[in-house]
Amino acid sequence: MATETQRTIRAGIVGYGNLGRSVEKLVQQQPDMELVGIFSRRDSLETETSVFPVAQASEYADQIDVLFLCLGSATDIPEQAPGFAENFTTVDTYDNHTLIPQHRKAMDEAAKKGGNVALISTGWDPGMFSLNRTMGEAFFPKAQQNSFWGTGLSQGHSDAVRRVEGVKYGVQYTVPATDAIEAARAGKGENINKYEAHERRCYIVAEESEHERIRETIVTMPDYFEPYKTEVNFISEEEFLRDHQGMPHGGRVITTGDLEGSRATIEYSLDLEANPDFTAAVQVAYGRAAARLAAEGRTGAVTVLEVPPYLLSPTSLDELVERDI
Numbered sequence: 001m002a003t004e005t006q007r008t009i010r011a012g013i014v015g016y017g018n019l020g021r022s023v024e025k026l027v028q029q030q031p032d033m034e035l036v037g038i039f040s041r042r043d044s045l046e047t048e049t050s051v052f053p054v055a056q057a058s059e060y061a062d063q064i065d066v067l068f069l070c071l072g073s074a075t076d077i078p079e080q081a082p083g084f085a086e087n088f089t090t091v092d093t094y095d096n097h098t099l100i101p102q103h104r105k106a107m108d109e110a111a112k113k114g115g116n117v118a119l120i121s122t123g124w125d126p127g128m129f130s131l132n133r134t135m136g137e138a139f140f141p142k143a144q145q146n147s148f149w150g151t152g153l154s155q156g157h158s159d160a161v162r163r164v165e166g167v168k169y170g171v172q173y174t175v176p177a178t179d180a181i182e183a184a185r186a187g188k189g190e191n192i193n194k195y196e197a198h199e200r201r202c203y204i205v206a207e208e209s210e211h212e213r214i215r216e217t218i219v220t221m222p223d224y225f226e227p228y229k230t231e232v233n234f235i236s237e238e239e240f241l242r243d244h245q246g247m248p249h250g251g252r253v254i255t256t257g258d259l260e261g262s263r264a265t266i267e268y269s270l271d272l273e274a275n276p277d278f279t280a281a282v283q284v285a286y287g288r289a290a291a292r293l294a295a296e297g298r299t300g301a302v303t304v305l306e307v308p309p310y311l312l313s314p315t316s317l318d319e320l321v322e323r324d325i
């Protein structure tokens with residue numbers, strides 16, 4: 001429960017896709033948040049929430065404590081996120097791991113310029129998995145650690161394929177090798193290469209004349225696809241709309257190691273019926289932390305590794321200590 005002394009956090013959303021819709025419904029369930037509106041590139045959206053043109057977002061800077069950036073990572077976030085960070089305290093789920101240091105630098109500069117906090121790369125991977133990788137490594141003199149994703153629909157990879165010209169509809173499923181997961185659990189993960197331990201399966205709707213170009217663009221796309229083994233399947237619109245509407249996902253971070261005489265294994269796993277709902281749940285909790293950090297005068301980019309856990313919760317620290325420690 002929010003205490004009476006806690007101010008309501010006024011939230012905004014940029015981008016109304018899968019993630020934006022999930023953030024909307026979850027913000028509405030928070031005891032200490034109110035949703036001011038959604039900023040979109042589209043003129044109208046199917047929602048009861050107020051919708052504003054994204055081009056006018058900066059005019060609402062004084063009315064919003066935290067802005068949830070629910071844009072795609074492939075192109076939207078690198079192009080637009082620093083602009084928002086200059087005007088708002090932001091929380092994103094940017095997931096191109098290779099480019100996160102670059103994103104952090106750009107967001108740090110922009111947020112410091114505006115006197116804001118930019119909480120970057122929340123969600124589950126990056127996000128909760130990042131936290132678990134860091135904690136797992138910290139506990140062992142020499143840790144053996146592996147991350148696995150799937151089987152499930154990666155929103156980041158699906159966004160990346162939808163950004164390829166000519167793609168009408170597209171999704172990507174990540175499929176892990178089960179024998180690699182077993183090897184990691186048995187402490188034999190040292191030779192597991194993530195690129196060999198996962199396959200990427202795409203289902204795309206596009207004009208037939210475009211198939212070869214689209215396939216080539218996807219399989220050679222750096223970071224998201226190359227050098228993974230990637231299968232690109234072209235299907236009819238009818239089949240797509242019938243078979244590819246769910247977004248389940250999940251995965252695990254497995255860390256094992258020897259503690260000078262005994263072996264220990266940590267497995268953090270997620271089983272998600274709807275990837276956007278869980279990602280949004282994490283993003284919303286970090287939104288609370290971002291607003292609190294900003295209210296304390298912090299500025300610049302902040303990663304999940306730097307946020308004390310109690311700042312995520314609407315429950316007071318005293319109650320958390322009594323209940324959870």
Ligand SMILES: NC(=O)C1=CN([C@@H]2O[C@H](COP(=O)(O)OP(=O)(O)OC[C@H]3O[C@@H](n4cnc5c(N)ncnc54)[C@H](OP(=O)(O)O)[C@@H]3O)[C@@H](O)[C@H]2O)C=CC1
Pocket residue numbers: 014015016017018019020039040041042054070071072073074093094095096121122123124125126127155156157159160162275276279
């Ligand atoms: N860190 C993590 O663990 C995770 C991160 N993510 C990240 O979330 C990002 C967003 O994913 P997701 O919400 O699935 O992406 P979507 O493709 O659903 O949405 C991306 C943007 O596209 C626009 N859009 C959405 N639907 C339509 C439409 N029908 N017509 C035109 N434009 C549309 C929206 O902007 P607008 O309203 O302005 O048109 C929206 O913000 C991913 O790229 C991924 O990186 C996701 C899951 C986990």
Ligand SMILES: N[C@@H](CCCC(=O)C(=O)O)C(=O)O
Pocket residue numbers: 095124125126149150152153154155156157174249275
């Ligand atoms: N960032 C992912 C979540 C992690 C899963 C993943 O990286 C993958 O399936 O490859 C997503 O956008 O769904």
